[in-house]
Amino acid sequence: MAIEYALHKPEPLPFMSCYICPVCGEPLEASATRKHYQCPNRHSFDLAREGYLNLLPVQHKHSSEPGDSKAMMQARRAFLEAGFYQPLARAVAAMVAAGQPERVLDLGCGEGYYSRFIEAHRPDVAVHGLDIAKTAVAMAARKQPGARFIVASSQRLPYADHYFDLLLRVFAPSNDEELKRVLKPDGLLLTVTPGPRHLWQLKEFIYSEVRAHAAAGELPPGFECLTTERLHYKITPDGEQRIALLQMTPFAWRAPAPVRQAIKDAPELEIEADFVLTLAKKTALA
Numbered sequence: 181m182a183i184e185y186a187l188h189k190p191e192p193l194p195f196m197s198c199y200i201c202p203v204c205g206e207p208l209e210a211s212a213t214r215k216h217y218q219c220p221n222r223h224s225f226d227l228a229r230e231g232y233l234n235l236l237p238v239q240h241k242h243s244s245e246p247g248d249s250k251a252m253m254q255a256r257r258a259f260l261e262a263g264f265y266q267p268l269a270r271a272v273a274a275m276v277a278a279g280q281p282e283r284v285l286d287l288g289c290g291e292g293y294y295s296r297f298i299e300a301h302r303p304d305v306a307v308h309g310l311d312i313a314k315t316a317v318a319m320a321a322r323k324q325p326g327a328r329f330i331v332a333s334s335q336r337l338p339y340a341d342h343y344f345d346l347l348l349r350v351f352a353p354s355n356d357e358e359l360k361r362v363l364k365p366d367g368l369l370l371t372v373t374p375g376p377r378h379l380w381q382l383k384e385f386i387y388s389e390v391r392a393h394a395a396a397g398e399l400p401p402g403f404e405c406l407t408t409e410r411l412h413y414k415i416t417p418d419g420e421q422r423i424a425l426l427q428m429t430p431f432a433w434r435a436p437a438p439v440r441q442a443i444k445d446a447p448e449l450e451i452e453a454d455f456v457l458t459l460a461k462k463t464a465l466a
């Protein structure tokens with residue numbers, strides 16, 4: 181636990197961080213000022229002004245700005261801050277708290293909405309967040325200085341083995357082997373996926389025939405399900421907020437300008453929000 185707050189509370193120096201070097205895999209150690217991290221092979225990484233670390237080496241990037249764009253992130257933050265997904269955030273925070281973790285990692289954390297809820301609900305939990313989109317991580321870090329955010333890919337997690345008690349994935353990609361590697365034995369994996377009716381009324385603008393989402397995806401091998409909870413309710417965002425919501429979906433690209441306009445101009449529109457929360461435990465053999 182002491183290491184977790186090293187950025188914010190004085191600790192004896194030097195101290196080993198939870199991070200491993202994304203280039204060579206050796207442990208990363210913080211400098212005396214804690215503004216730089218370096219491995220024994222002298223690969224070094226600077227803490228950004230906003231307080232996050234960029235641990236995504238250029239050679240691991242598949243594009244110059246991977247992940248969601250700044251416009252998408254700002255739209256997401258505006259929509260989330262309006263409270264439409266607050267019931268989900270509360271349910272996530274409650275499930276996390278019930279697991280009594282010391283260290284939590286929010287994978288594909290975006291602009292940090294769920295990370296903030298976890299900290300607000302359980303200030304004693306050390307919250308970490310990771311996303312491949314630098315803009316998202318910068319936004320998250322600026323708003324939650326008590327948490328530790330990094331730019332990295334879920335495909336290669338730059339954390340030490342068995343570091344976390346709980347991993348959170350809210351509509352985010354991940355790598356099965358990496359999930360198991362960074363989780364402690366008995367560690368927990370909380371996944372949020374779309375429920376069958378998620379955003380049905382928005383999809384009706386786009387698809388001639390809307391199909392229900394398949395039931396929650398399969399768990400990665402080496403995990404067993406502890407509980408599943410479905411959260412289903414209606415929201416009534418205004419025209420602008422509907423466009424922000426559309427931007428957050430993987431089907432936004434299917435909506436040409438006239439469809440977007442129709443979504444924006446529609447009179448009051450109730451939209452179903454439908455989520456499945458799956459809490460799983462790493463099995464002994466994993």
Ligand SMILES: C[S@@+](CC[C@H](N)C(=O)[O-])C[C@H]1O[C@@H](n2cnc3c(N)ncnc32)[C@H](O)[C@@H]1O
Pocket residue numbers: 246247248256287288289290291293310311312313316332333334335349350351352353428
């Ligand atoms: C649908 S968004 C969900 C964001 C956040 N969990 C939320 O619900 O607000 C998916 C997120 O995953 C990120 N992402 C995509 N590929 C990634 C990868 N390989 N590693 C880490 N993050 C990734 C995107 O940048 C984006 O922020």
Ligand SMILES: [Zn+2]
Pocket residue numbers: 201202203204205206219220221222223
């Ligand atoms: Zn290194």
